[in-house]
Amino acid sequence: MRSISLIDLRQRVAAILIACGMNSTHAEETAEALATTDAMGVFTHGTKLLAGYVKKLQGGGYVATAEPKVEREGPGWAIIDGQSALGQVGCTFAIRKTIEKARNVGVAYVGLKNTGHIGAAGYFASLAAREGCIAMVTGNDIPSVAAPGSRKAVLGSNPLAYAVPVFDGDPILLDIATAAVAGGKVYAAIRRGEPIPPTWLIGPDGLPTTDGNLYPQHVSLAPMAGHKGYGFGLWCEIMSAILPGGNMTWQVGSWIFDPPSRPSWHNASFMVFNVTAFSSREVFQQRLRTLIDELHASPTAEGVERVVLPGEHEWNRYHTALQQGVMLPLDVEESLQRAAEMTGVPLF
DSSP states (O other), X not given: OEEEOHHHHHHHHHHHHHHTTOOHHHHHHHHHHHHHHHHTTOGGGTGGGHHHHHHHHHHTSSOTTOOOEEEEEETTEEEEEOTTOOHHXXXXXXXXXXXXXXXXHSEEEEEEEEEOOOOOHHHHHHHHXXXXXXXXXXXEOSOOEEOTTOSSEEEXXXXXXXXXXXXXXXXXXXXXXXXXXXXXXXXXXXXXXXXOOTTTEEXXXXXXXXXXXXXXXXXXXOBTXXXXXXXXXXXXXXXXXXXXXXXXXXGSOOTTTSOTTSOOOEEEEEEEXXXXXXXXXXXXXXXXXXXXXXXXXXXXXXXXXXXXXXXXXXXXXXXHHHHHOEEEOHHHHHHHHHHHHHHTOOOO
C-alpha cells in the first residue's frame, strides 16, 4: 500500500481530469469527492473509478465540458439534466440546488437525470449535513440485483444514503447499496482471489452461488436483507428515475462495459430538510446529542468497546488520513496509474 497526502491525491486526480478537458472547478469537485471517499476507507467508490471515468471522457460518453442545467423547477423542487457530465459534477450541482431551496422553504426535492455514474452517494448527503441540513440521496443503475424469487437481475444495486448534522462533530452518515454487497466489492474479492460469501450472489437458477467467476454475465447480486432490500431498491428507482423522468432499469447504460462513446444515463434524487425550519439549532443539537450519548452508552457484547453511529468508523479514518495520508491499496494505485498513463499526467 502507498501513502499519499489527501491534498496531493486531490491535486493529482484534478490534473488528470483537466487533461481530459474538464474545467478546474468541475475537476476539483470530482477530485474532492473521490479522494474524500478514499480517505474514509471506501476504496471501491473512490479514485479507483478514475480510469473508467477517463475512458468515458475520452470516448465522449461522458462530456468533459458539460454543464448541468435546471430543466424545470418550483420553490421546493427542481428537475436537473446532467447533460452526461460526470456524476460527481451533476450531483454536486444538484445537492447545492436542493440545499438552496430547502433554506427557502424548509424541505426540497431535486431529481437529477442523464448524469454519469455517481460514485459514493453518501458524500453528497454529507455536504448537506455540513450545511446544517438532513439529507437523503438515492441513485439508480443498470440492473444487477435479483428480486426475491427471480432468476435474473431486475434492479440496479441502487444506492441509498442519508446524513444528519451533528453540530459538535461529524455527521451521522449511512451509505448503502440495496444489494447485499456493492458490485465493486465482488470485483475486488475476485481480483484478490478471496472467497465469495453465499449471501452475495444469485445464480441463474435463482439460488445462491459462491462462484465469483460467473459474475456479472451469468449471476445477479442478491438483494440486501431479501424483500427489504428489494423494496428499498425499488424506492430508489422511483425517486431517482420515475419521478424526474430519467432512464430506468435496463434503459440505464453500463459505464464499465458499454462502448466509451455511449452515455450511461444514470439518475439520482436529493431530499433536504433544513433543520432550523423545524427547530432551533440548539434544541435540535441537544436532543440529538442525548440520543447519541444514549447509543454510545448502550451495554455491549464481549470484545465490543461501544456502539458506534453510522459513519463513525469512516470519519475516524478520514481524520487519520488528514494527518497521516491516505493508504492506497494496490488495486487503487494501479487504477490511478492507468488513468495517468491514459492522459499523460505524471502520478507519482
